[in-house]
Amino acid sequence: MVLLENDLFLSELTKLFQKARMKGSVLMTFKRYDGRDKPIPREGRPPLPEPQEHMCLIRAKLKTIKIATVVHQKDINKFQVAYSNLLKGRVMLCL
Amino acid sequence: MTFYKSFEEFEKAAEALYLQSPSKVRYTVKYTHSKNVMVMKITDNVICCQFKTEIAQDVKKMDKFINNLMRHMVSKEH
Numbered sequence: 001m002v003l004l005e006n007d008l009f010l011s012e013l014t015k016l017f018q019k020a021r022m023k024g025s026v027l028m029t030f031k032r033y034d035g036r037d038k039p040i041p042r043e044g045r046p047p048l049p050e051p052q053e054h055m056c057l058i059r060a061k062l063k064t065i066k067i068a069t070v071v072h073q074k075d076i077n078k079f080q081v082a083y084s085n086l087l088k089g090r091v092m093l094c095l
Numbered sequence: 096m097t098f099y100k101s102f103e104e105f106e107k108a109a110e111a112l113y114l115q116s117p118s119k120v121r122y123t124v125k126y127t128h129s130k131n132v133m134v135m136k137i138t139d140n141v142i143c144c145q146f147k148t149e150i151a152q153d154v155k156k157m158d159k160f161i162n163n164l165m166r167h168m169v170s171k172e173h
Contacts, residue, residue: 017128025127030161032117032168056168073169080162087158 002067009058009069010082016062017086026062033057033070098145102156105146109137109160112144113167122164124157133157 004012013026020026034051041047056071071079099105113120119139126133135157136145148154 017126020126021128023129025125028124028126030122030164030168031120034118054169054171056165071165071169076165076169080165084158084162087154 004067004069006069006071006075006079009067010086012067013060014086016060016065020062024063026060029059031057098147102146102148102153105144106160108144112137112139112142113164117167
């Protein structure tokens with residue numbers, strides 16, 4: 001799993017789509033992410049601090065190539081426009 | 096685990112599921128170019144909703160839905 005910057009993720013995703021043209025499928029996963037990188041403590045232990053900010057974790061996979069990115073709230077507009085364009089260009093023309 | 100018949104039905108179920116447990120839900124899209132098929136799935140590891148499409152019209156709707164979902168995910172509520 002490679003965690004990438006938003007722009008780099010999109011360009012890598014484009015490459016994945018190109019590679020999957022003949023064979024294979026691209027898998028994308030969207031999930032809410034609050035920045036937690038530790039397990040939740042057992043009962044009786046001090047709880048983790050409340051999450052500061054909600055983010056969106058996006059993963060993409062083609063066979064064994066795995067990439068991921070975290071989109072922050074301030075970047076969401078930019079990312080959405082770029083992602084929509086990518087989807088329209090890659091997928092919609094082909095269906 | 097059955098596929099929904101229309102995107103609208105899927106969207107409704109997916110929204111309800113997301114609002115029920117926003118931190119657990121994941122949304123997956125699988126695109127197979129050689130078969131021209133797109134499968135979307137949303138699950139919280141208990142309930143799972145799926146939808147499969149081969150037409151561009153539904154991809155447009157899905158794009159809108161993802162945009163909405165991403166906005167929800169980064170918003171401060173819940």
